[in-house]
Amino acid sequence: xxxxxxxxxxxxxxxxxxxxxxxxxxxxxxxxxxxxxxxxxxxxxxxxxxxxxxxxxxxxxxxxxxxxxxxxxxxxxxxxxxxxxxxxxxxxxxxxxxxxxxxxxxxxxxxxxxxxxxxxxxxxxxxxxxxxxxxxxxxxxxxxxxxxxxxxxxxxxxxxxxxxxxxx
Amino acid sequence: xxxxxxxxxxxxxxxxxxxxxxxxxxxxxxxxxxxxxxxxxxxxxxxxxxxxxxxxxxxxxxxxxxxxxxxxxxxxxxxxxxxxxxxxxxxxxxxxxxxxxxxxxxxxxxxxxxxxxxxxxxxxxxxxxxxxxxxxxxxxxxxxxxxxxxxxxxxxxxxxxxxxxxxxxxxxxxxxxxxxxxxxxxxxxxxxxxxxxxxxxxxxxxxxxxxxxxxxxxxxxxxxxxxxxxxxxxxxxxxxxxxxxxxxxxxxxxxxxxxxxxxxxxxxxxxxxxxxxxxxxxxxxxxxxxxxxxxxx
Numbered sequence: 131x132x133x134x135x136x137x138x139x140x141x142x143x144x145x146x147x148x149x150x151x152x153x154x155x156x157x158x159x160x161x162x163x164x165x166x167x168x169x170x171x172x173x174x175x176x177x178x179x180x181x182x183x184x185x186x187x188x189x190x191x192x193x194x195x196x197x198x199x200x201x202x203x204x205x206x207x208x209x210x211x212x213x214x215x216x217x218x219x220x221x222x223x224x225x226x227x228x229x230x231x232x233x234x235x236x237x238x239x240x241x242x243x244x245x246x247x248x249x250x251x252x253x254x255x256x257x258x259x260x261x262x263x264x265x266x267x268x269x270x271x272x273x274x275x276x277x278x279x280x281x282x283x284x285x286x287x288x289x290x291x292x293x294x295x296x297x298x
Numbered sequence: 299x300x301x302x303x304x305x306x307x308x309x310x311x312x313x314x315x316x317x318x319x320x321x322x323x324x325x326x327x328x329x330x331x332x333x334x335x336x337x338x339x340x341x342x343x344x345x346x347x348x349x350x351x352x353x354x355x356x357x358x359x360x361x362x363x364x365x366x367x368x369x370x371x372x373x374x375x376x377x378x379x380x381x382x383x384x385x386x387x388x389x390x391x392x393x394x395x396x397x398x399x400x401x402x403x404x405x406x407x408x409x410x411x412x413x414x415x416x417x418x419x420x421x422x423x424x425x426x427x428x429x430x431x432x433x434x435x436x437x438x439x440x441x442x443x444x445x446x447x448x449x450x451x452x453x454x455x456x457x458x459x460x461x462x463x464x465x466x467x468x469x470x471x472x473x474x475x476x477x478x479x480x481x482x483x484x485x486x487x488x489x490x491x492x493x494x495x496x497x498x499x500x501x502x503x504x505x506x507x508x509x510x511x512x513x514x515x516x517x518x519x520x521x522x523x524x525x526x527x528x529x530x531x532x533x534x535x536x537x538x539x540x541x542x543x544x545x546x547x548x549x550x551x552x553x554x555x556x557x558x559x560x561x562x563x564x565x566x567x568x569x570x571x572x573x574x575x576x577x578x579x580x581x582x583x584x585x586x587x588x589x590x591x592x593x594x595x
Contacts, residue, residue: 152331159328159335164543166412195300199307203324206415206445206453209317210307217300259413260460260481269413 140185143294150177150287151197158204168261168268171246171276174201175216179245180287182223183230183238194220207257215252219245235284239277246273318430318446326448332408332419402426402550404434407451409543413481416456418442420548423450431510433551439516439539440464440504441548452550456542457517458483466517467505471495474505477517477536483543485518487534494532496523502536512551 140147154173161170174197182190198213205212223230223245230241250272253259261269311317408419422428424447432444434454442456455462458479466477466487473496476488490496500520506513518536525532 155328155331156334159332160338162410162412163335163339164409164411166410168413191300195303198304199320200324200328203321203328205412206410206417206455206459208308209311209321210304210309213307214301214304217304221301257414261413262482265413 138185138291140181140188143291146290146294147181150181151193155200155204158201162204168265169271169275171272171279172201172249175219175246175249176242176276176280176283177287178216178220179223179242180284182220183227184291186227186231189224190220191217191224211256215249215256218252219249222248235281235288238284239280242280243273243277246276249273321446322424322448325446325451325453329448329451336408400552402428402552404428404452404548404550406546406548411456411458411483411543415461416459416479416481416483416542417445418454418456418542418545418548420452420454420550421450422550423447423452425449427552428452428550433504433511433515434548435515435551436540436545436548438541439518440511441538441540441542441545443510444550454548457485457538457540458542464511464517465505465507466502468496468520469501469503469516470497471500474507475502475534477502480535483538484521485536485538487518487520487536488531490532490534491530492525492532496520496532496534498523 151174154177157173161167161173178190178194178197182194194216195213198211198216199209201207201212201216202209226241230238233241250269254269259265259269307317311321402422404420404422406418407421410417418441420434428444428447430444430446433440434442434444440457442454442459442462444452445455446453456479457464457477458481460479460481462479464477465474467474471494473490473494475490477485478488480486487502498520501516502518502520504511504513504515504517516539518538520534521537522535523532524534
């Protein structure tokens with residue numbers, strides 16, 4: 131799978147990257163309306179991990195910082211808290227991405243469980259959400275749900291990236 | 299570098315008001331995204347809402363007109379009472395003053411109740427002279443406080459948010475305390491010593507201390523009082539009176555310092571002297587009718 135990305139630079143799919151972040155922000159906002167579902171992951175983080183794990187020509191650290199600030203604004207948390215978590219996870223992905231991009235989508239999904247588990251632990255430590263029993267179960271099931279979503283997500287973005295790169 | 303920058307931003311946001319402009323700018327950027335996110339819900343509501351018949355609308359119009367008349371009558375009484383209070387205060391020589399407020403009606407665009415924060419987004423912003431720290435109420439009571447604004451919208455932190463603290467007093471006894479959100483559509487009343495007299499069902503109203511929230515607005519009703527041996531204070535839970543999750547229309551309060559000015563609401567209509575005896579009545583064809591001379595226009 132990773133071989134398909136060797137000859138594609140992130141510049142070739144710049145608009146796809148921007149569009150994916152905008153759609154992810156909309157999805158996060160939809161999940162925020164009313165009582166949100168704790169088992170759904172932050173879609174912006176999934177997209178961030180996807181792009182930072184697949185392209186070697188760009189680090190996405192500054193993108194992680196900006197997206198984190200937007201998440202802080204969206205969730206009404208102290209500015210910089212989500213940014214700190216997103217930057218930490220993106221940095222971890224950068225250290226690991228040479229392996230990650232060579233994995234199959236299923237192996238990537240298993241890795242995503244670990245990434246999302248780290249996210250939830252940091253989330254709990256830094257942001258201290260108020261969770262009741264039901265929300266606590268949802269909260270800890272989020273990494274597994276993320277893995278399932280990654281299977282769809284990664285395949286869709288792989289396809290779109292390759293199509294977009296051919297057109298450009 | 300981004301890691302250090304994140305820590306710096308956290309410190310700046312926690313310890314100063316320095317980041318308020320950055321948050322407003324980010325909120326402005328997110329405003330269209332929140333609007334797009336609302337679209338599926340609005341489409342669903344439009345599809346599921348029954349078409350109200352013309353007769354029902356006429357009936358509702360009549361009911362609203364009657365309600366408006368009653369409210370106007372009550373408003374007149376309130377103005378008289380307020381002036382009376384002002385006179386009595388002047389006689390007693392007290393310095394305390396009743397703050398008057400002007401209201402601004404806003405519609406709720408976005409509502410969120412997640413474990414991190416509880417807030418609503420309303421459709422009035424900086425261009426409508428909405429500023430941070432203004433109190434927001436609905437027909438039942440206080441629902442929150444404006445925390446940030448964009449040109450066309452504002453974000454209101456609800457009283458159930460864990461970061462929200464509101465100085466209140468128990469209406470029956472006058473005992474003061476701090477009402478904090480506990481994140482689950484509920485609030486907790488802190489710092490009420492065990493020597494206080496408190497009952498389930500007691501009404502909490504804003505005390506006006508701190509000068510941010512005006513005094514005397516109902517906030518919540520005591521729902522549970524727990525006394526623990528190890529704690530010198532009661533553990534008290536209160537249910538908010540405001541319809542935090544259902545309110546569609548809310549009022550933004552703007553405090554005024556003039557105690558003798560009348561309450562100015564959207565119900566007030568300015569009647570110009572030359573219009574007092576000649577109401578604007580239109581005939582079926584839309585042409586104006588002079589009530590003194592119905593035959594001549």
